[in-house]
Amino acid sequence: MIMTNTAPLFAWHWQNLGTLKYMLLGPLVGKVVHSRLQGHDDLASNWCFHILLMSFLRFHLFMWYTNVCNMLFLTRNRRIFTQGVDFDQIDKERNWDNFVIFQALVASVAMYLLPDGFANLPLWETKGLVTLLVVHVIVSEPIYYWVHRLLHGNYLFYPFHHFHHSSTVPQPVTAGSTTFLEELLVVIVIGLPILGCCLSGYGSKTVIYGYVIVFDFLRCFGYSNVEIxxxxxxxxFPLFRYLLYTPTYYSLHHSEMKSNYCLFMPLYDAMWNTLNPNSWDLHKKITQEAGKSTTVPDFVFLAHVVDITSALHVPFVFRSFSSMPYSVRLFLVPYWPFTFVVMLVMWARAKTFLLSFYKLRGRLHQTWVVPRFGFQYFLPFACNGINKHIEDAILRADKLGVKVISLAALNKNEALNGGGTLFVKKHPNLKVRVVHGNTLTAAVILNEIHDNVKEVFLTGATSKLGRAIALYLCRRGVRVLVSLAHSFVVPPIFAFRRDCTYGDLAAMKLPDDVEGLGSCEYTMGRGIVHACHAGGVVHSLEGWSHHEVGALDVDRIDVVWKAALKHGLQPVSSLPK
Structure with missing residues (x-):
């Protein structure tokens, strides 16, 4: 996200560098390598090494704390703001780690000016811990309070601080979504205790490491949007509420803005009469409702993992990666062995879990994931276990009061469960409607075939989709025998023949008023879902009371297509390239 505000000290000096901004830390890396090659000192006394290590730890702390907060299967009932994080917020916060780079550069200059840097600092100094805490409480906390309050004034809020508050749902990385001026002020707040500790002669490596990590942890904790x-x-212990803020406490500042300005200690809001009176009541309400399912989705899309690397394309692993269409990247390779082990654990123990959600026309739509990978669906001995997972998900949705559950890709495999027929016959009294969504998939494919086409060569294994498409085309007077290869199953076919034109997977774009959608569905673009997913959405929006399982009803293809267009869904082929 490029900051375009023209106010001085708003933008970061390296905002046009992209990922090349990490090269700014190159001199520190060069200093460490050079010192080791020359045998000048060991790593323990090399301050460049410590700055790099600290930056690495800080980066991963914010990233993984954010990932945990996005594990909706763990946090869904403890969230303060219940809406999802959308693409706009993810783009705004894409450069959240600028502050890590900036503080590393400031620290390197400071260490350069000190006579011995880290060299003569002891590992531990108790007096240093006391000094650091005193300076933080007496100096840093009130400075932050008044600077923060000043940023909310008429002169500084819109030129600078408004950008920070434009993130609708707080997340740990939101703490780093700041302007250059704001980060200059934070450097003073975090630097004064460290500087005071070192200048007093009580500095130590452990105290400095500990202070920075705890400082970052408390910022992640406050911005987490998850009340624990x-x-x-x-x-x-009534006094404790004034010594440590909570995510609920910060959320009130983020939403109402004119109260709760403190850094970590509400004591200063109480002292200067800016304490939000709803802080403790809201906190009590959220914690008492924790563990209870307070919201029931109208629609659930039951997905599954396609392969091992695409398993990393989820919001709770790499948020920014999942906000873009999936493709194989080099940075995924080191994670492959770990993901493989996780796959084995999920195969043995895991149950269906909540992956993401969004709102459409005021209705909550959720994506649940069956913990199975694509290849497992073709193992004969795994079929019963997979069907048991799908059945459990359907029964859970029925118990919760979900209106429609749509089966993705292999979850409705004809050989596995007859396109969902198995579950409908086994549980005839289901209130939730089971939908495979393939009627709309067929409609999308058929509407990509021009009216002037008189002959089509249909290839591949016989399927309910292929059969319905063939019957529909025959009714239209088309001879079903390519000039074009349409793909309607995952994974998509490889485009290897030069004499053919390959279409995209059957998909539709959700209406523009969708809310809280912040991750892409497999290889689909932003706001685009597979046609079977869209089919379930239409089924839910229309309020249809029938199950859509088994063979496709050719007579309903046009009905579903018109309903999809009526609700604002658009075929991908109609979108501008």
């Missing part, structure tokens, strides 16, 4: 502090602590 039990209310009984405040009831048993």
């Amino acid at each position: 502090v039990p209310h009984w602590i405040f009831e048993s």
Whole structure:
């Protein structure tokens, strides 16, 4: 996200460098390598090494704390803002780690000016810990409070601080979504305790490492949007509520803005009368409702993992990666062995879990994932276990009050469960409607075939989709025998023949008023879902009361197509390239 505000000290000096901005840390790497090659010192006393290590730890702390917060199967009932993180917010926060680079550069200059840097600092110094805490509480906390309050004034909020508050749903990385001026002020806040500790002669490596990591952890904690502090602590120890803020406490500042300005200690809001009166009541309400399922989706899309590398294309692993269409990247390779082990664990123990959600026309739509990988669906001995997972998900949706559950790709495999027929026959009293969504898939494919086409060569294994498409074309007077290869199953076919034109997977773009959608569905673009997913959405929006399982009803293809267009869904082929 490029910052375009023209106010001085708004933009970062390296904003046009992209990923090349990490080269700014190159001199520190060069210093470490050169020192090791020359045998001048060991890593323990090399301050460049410590700065790089600290930056690495900080980066991963913010990234993985954010990932955990996006594990909706763990956090869904403890979220403060219940809406999802959309693409706009992810793009705004794409350069959240600028502050890590900037503080590393500031630290390198500071260490260069000190006579011995890290060389003579002891590993531990108790007096240093006391000094650091005193300076933080007496100096850093009030400075941050008044600077923060000043940023909310009429002169500085819109030129600078408004960008930070434009992120609708707080997440740990939102803490780093700041302007250059704001980060200059944060450097003073975090630097004064460290500087005071070192100048007093009580500095130590452990104290400095500990302070920075704890500082970052508390920022992640406050911005997490997940409340984990039990209310009984405040009831048993009333003073504690003034010593440590909570995610609920910060959320009120993020949404209402004119209160709760503190860094970590609400004491200063209480002292200067800016404490939001709803802080403790809201905290109590959220913690008491934790563990309860307070929202029921109208529609559930039951997905599965295609392969091992695409398993990393989920919001709780790499948020920014999942916000783009999936493709194999080199940075995924080192994670392959770990993901393989996770796959084995999921195969043995995991149950269906919540992956993501969005809202459409005020209705909550969720994506649940069966913990099975594509190749497992073709293992004969795995079929019963897979069907058991799908059945459990359907029964769970039925119990919750979900209206429609749509089966993705291999979850509705004809050989596996007859396109969902198995579950409908086994549980005839289901209130939730089971939908394979293939009627709309067929409609998308058929509407990509021009009216002037008189002959089509249909290839591949016989399927309910292929059969319905062939019958429909025959009714239209087309001779079904390519000049074009349409793909309607995952994974997509490889485009290797030069004498053929290959179409995209059957898909549709969701209406523009969709809310909270922040991840791409496999190889689909932003806001685009597979046609079977869209078919379930239409089924839900129309309020149809029938199951859509088994063979396709050719007579309903046009009905579903018109309903999809009526609700604002668009075929991918109609979108501008």
